[in-house]
Amino acid sequence: MKPLVLSAVAGAAALAAGTAFAADDTRLTTVLERGSLLCSGHNGSFLGFAEVDDQGNWKGVDIDLCKALAAGLFGQSDGNLEIVPISWAQRWPALQSGDIDVVIKVSGWTQSRDTELNLAYSRPYFIGAFQVMAHAETEAESVADLDGGSICVSAGTSTERVLASYLESHKIDAEIIVFEKGDEVRTSYFGGRCDGLIEWAPSLAAARVEAEDPSAHVILPDVLELEAEGIIVPEGDPDWLDVQNWMLNSLWYAEAQGITSANVDEFKANPPSTTVGKFLGVTPGYGERLGLKDDWAYNMIKEVGNFGEIYERNIGSGSPYNLPRGINALYTEGGVFYPMIID
Numbered sequence: 547m548k549p550l551v552l553s554a555v556a557g558a559a560a561l562a563a564g565t566a567f568a569a570d571d572t573r574l575t576t577v578l579e580r581g582s583l584l585c586s587g588h589n590g591s592f593l594g595f596a597e598v599d600d601q602g603n604w605k606g607v608d609i610d611l612c613k614a615l616a617a618g619l620f621g622q623s624d625g626n627l628e629i630v631p632i633s634w635a636q637r638w639p640a641l642q643s644g645d646i647d648v649v650i651k652v653s654g655w656t657q658s659r660d661t662e663l664n665l666a667y668s669r670p671y672f673i674g675a676f677q678v679m680a681h682a683e684t685e686a687e688s689v690a691d692l693d694g695g696s697i698c699v700s701a702g703t704s705t706e707r708v709l710a711s712y713l714e715s716h717k718i719d720a721e722i723i724v725f726e727k728g729d730e731v732r733t734s735y736f737g738g739r740c741d742g743l744i745e746w747a748p749s750l751a752a753a754r755v756e757a758e759d760p761s762a763h764v765i766l767p768d769v770l771e772l773e774a775e776g777i778i779v780p781e782g783d784p785d786w787l788d789v790q791n792w793m794l795n796s797l798w799y800a801e802a803q804g805i806t807s808a809n810v811d812e813f814k815a816n817p818p819s820t821t822v823g824k825f826l827g828v829t830p831g832y833g834e835r836l837g838l839k840d841d842w843a844y845n846m847i848k849e850v851g852n853f854g855e856i857y858e859r860n861i862g863s864g865s866p867y868n869l870p871r872g873i874n875a876l877y878t879e880g881g882v883f884y885p886m887i888i889d
Contacts, residue, residue, distance in 0.1 A: 677750060680763070697709060798885040799843075
């Protein structure tokens with residue numbers, strides 16, 4: 547019996563040592579030791595999600611999530627965040643090589659990416675519907691009316707696959723014209739190179755707002771597919787994935803509790819419950835379990851606000867795009883999102 551006991555003890559020790567090594571080798575440790583977060587940007591504009599303003603500053607939903615993550619890790623994003631412009635096709639090689647630490651780039655959760663590219667996904671933070679916008683002069687009322695025409699799409703994206711599959715299954719003979727950069731896709735469409743442009747409905751609406759004559763473009767009613775967009779990290783790094791999931795959870799939890807960038811100090815000074823106090827770092831535990839400071843959620847909310855604030859500022863009522871939240875709202879407002887329990 548003793549050799550078996552010793553063997554079991556040795557095995558447990560080896561497992562513990564392996565676990566300790568894995569914890570030390572996580573991307574979280576790398577980022578904290580470096581003192582900065584390398585977050586994905588776009589090598590062009592993706593209106594409402596990642597774009598550069600007139601002063602050369604990045605803004606958008608994805609950029610605010612990068613800022614939130616950096617603020618949670620370091621207390622503030624200023625001086626601790628680098629936005630790395632990359633193309634859609636560069637996302638996975640850049641993540642796997644360490645050129646970026648995380649992909650926050652409205653990236654869809656697909657089976658091939660999940661099983662073949664060694665990627666791990668957070669909970670979705672946005673549900674997008676793929677639709678096609680067409681020049682009004684084509685008189686198209688559906689995608690089928692673009693038979694014999696052409697549709698622009700970004701290279702290396704799930705959008706390209708969705709379009710190809712839809713055209714094939716519906717026996718629509720339309721040419722797919724592929725471009726590397728998001729700006730090139732839209733420029734080519736608005737320049738008349740393509741009859742149609744496929745993107746998410748929110749992005750199409752944003753692009754139409756920016757058009758010289760918005761009335762010259764119509765978003766066709768066909769929904770080609772729905773796609774869940776998540777934050778992506780390398781597979782096999784659960785600590786780093788946990789941080790992404792609980793960052794999103796923090797933004798939804800704050801929204802559900804009515805905690806905003808404007809009143810978060812009041813909530814912290816006088817928490818209405820022990821859970822809110824723990825969430826904001828008044829009492830310990832919420833950050834420590836993740837390897838972060840306990841006030842990490844407070845720092846995120848203070849800098850970028852809750853998820854509702856991020857949405858409205860960038861693509862909702864506080865933006866030029868004025869896109870209703872719809873399915874992307876909290877469940878209490880008819881959407882599909884909800885915060886997980888904080889204990």
